[in-house]
Amino acid sequence: MNSEMKLRFGRKVISVEEARAELYAYVMPTETETVSLPKSFGRRLANDIYADHAVPHFRRSGVDGYAVRSEDIATATQDSPVVLRVIERIPSGTMPQLTIREGTAARIMTGAPVPDGADAVVMLEMTDSLQDASVATGDVKVRIKKNVQAASNITPIAGEVARGEFVIAGGSQIGPGDAAILATFGYSEVEVYRKPKVAIFSTGSELLQVEQEMQPGKIRNSNSYMLAAQVEAAGGSAWIMPALTDDPEEVEAALAAVLPDVDLILTSGGVSVGDFDVVVELFGRFDGKLLFNKVAMRPGTPTSAALWKGKLLIALSGNPGASFVGFELFAKPIIKKMLGSQCPEAKASTAFLDVTYDKPSAYPRYIRGTSRVESGTIWVQPAGIDKSSIMVSIKDADCLIWLPPGGQGYQRGDGVRIYTTL
């Protein structure tokens, strides 16, 4: 067997986990960049975030009402209220000027600082103002109709977050809750990882560009757009390159030309044993290092990868379903690792098989699946099981169903492992 024949037929099969480990060895986080807080939504944080001040940083009232000394109102009831003199009115955002002493209270708003001397706040609904309480001076009095425990309705200093407390891990994707935390701690600008640039090539002389008219025997290039949408969803920046013909020199030149400008190259097609599998030919002629060219998985067994001039190249099968799955298993975690993610791989979970699936396989299967929940239990079935089109079924998938190799197939109700892809 010559070396090209070896690339085609003498392939050494490795597991999905081994293949990922091969790739991970060459993945570095991208450099970071600073963006405004609103531009950071959906991006990944470059640094751990710690609280630069306590939350709250003052004793905060949780309700609208009256700040009191709890001992003053210990006997207060509906029938026998306690009357206190109102010495101050404290809107949110203002500091109290006076100290609450025996027999006095302060009108206080939700979120306002509790004055010194007060150890509780009584809700407005449990009081009656004896004059218009909106007058901040004079002999305003309040009738307190319920006693409350000391500390009631007061969040102490640092009651939510202590100064210096760890609040968000670097690598986290910035969602609404993170945005609130970053704003609270003054991050008008946020350091995030630069989006990895991912060049996407589809190969095959049968491919038309999207804007081209249909031609006999040809199809429009759809994988590049599917992969680009997957890249963007993973947090990368997709560069859709012109589809390549089956000329190995052209493929080598096109990939080499873009290599310096991108963080990752994806190809689809050209990796199996056909006569025109140009990516296989590329691996036979380039000056890079082949990492693997056969993975114990279905679909996508001939999924291959190489390191070329310091950049990773992942060669996916041309079949749309295999291309989708290969992206989820290999490219997505790489992009997420480049973005600093601590959990780059799809979340594994469990579910029950909603159909009987009696196609045993020599390799583990990763089946695009759709899930439904019934009475708190997750049921999954292959996506588009009622459809004949692989392509049309991809949009319905929300998970990958993992089925181990061998066996006699699987019955409805069998427990299976799933990986969330949405």
Next chain:
Amino acid sequence: MNSEMKLRFGRKVISVEEARAELYAYVMPTETETVSLPKSFGRRLANDIYADHAVPHFRRSGVDGYAVRSEDIATATQDSPVVLRVIERIPSGTMPQLTIREGTAARIMTGAPVPDGADAVVMLEMTDSLQDASVATGDVKVRIKKNVQAASNITPIAGEVARGEFVIAGGSQIGPGDAAILATFGYSEVEVYRKPKVAIFSTGSELLQVEQEMQPGKIRNSNSYMLAAQVEAAGGSAWIMPALTDDPEEVEAALAAVLPDVDLILTSGGVSVGDFDVVVELFGRFDGKLLFNKVAMRPGTPTSAALWKGKLLIALSGNPGASFVGFELFAKPIIKKMLGSQCPEAKASTAFLDVTYDKPSAYPRYIRGTSRVESGTIWVQPAGIDKSSIMVSIKDADCLIWLPPGGQGYQRGDGVRIYTTL
């Protein structure tokens, strides 16, 4: 009770569903715009998509191998192969020139058109080439070592998608699978709904801007950023407006000024019964129509909404947790409806409660929750149950746990309804 007192205390409570129906009555989809296919990812389709050609539009080989007449090889076995003359070689993307007649075959690649006369394709692995099969002319022969049924490894015309078939519903969010379909059917440009513009105001004299230094008694405006991230995740375009003080005239002027330019206004804060609840005051003075000002839900009972100069205004509670929940229940479905979504509301599902929660409520509760899956079963608990900060817990939530009103609280293992927020 005067009219302002009525707004504060004489509120009529309506259900979450009634409140949504009030809002929906005034929601129209935004106009549409045309963007390039790669720019359409994540956007929502303005139109139903139908297949403009069959897929495949030719009889397509599913494997690399030889196109044959199945009757010619009916007796073929490993020990007794059938030899056929190879009359043509058909790469993907090229049309066959010759018809397969008795005793002949064509070398064919995956995805290539099957020649007339052939009714099956035999996989390469079940054949031996008797000469170099890459020479397309001359006396090339192939030894077929296995018989196959008629139709084997051929996808018939329209086997995946018929011409004119409905493939994607208008209002769908364009994901990787949709991108592949759009590319296949030649949509280099895609008509999508314009992103609704959502102005976000937080109210309260206690609010500092994110870039400001901390001051006694004050806090930085975090709700606006949380809401902006929620708006963007829902598909809208968030306009973060400067925080407003507690001056009703200023609030009215600021909201009125932005109204002509946006599709929706969100406010947070100022809707409860405090002395400085300016949004309540706005509803007492503006020339709009109050839709509701009390919803049977916790948190966020005082959530209010109005129609003002033809635009919806949703006034959320200032508490970060209530603001988050109010957005998910009211603002998100409105934004999704403006984008043509057919299912604008959060997906309802079921799960088991992972903790005992013994706080009965007069109103239904919507608790920010986190889920985990164990043996195919979903368990949920309140997010950040181990944390004292509402704000810090929001980032951990992936669902809302719905608990009905009344009752004695809920035990671990009770079935509950959940709404997915991620």
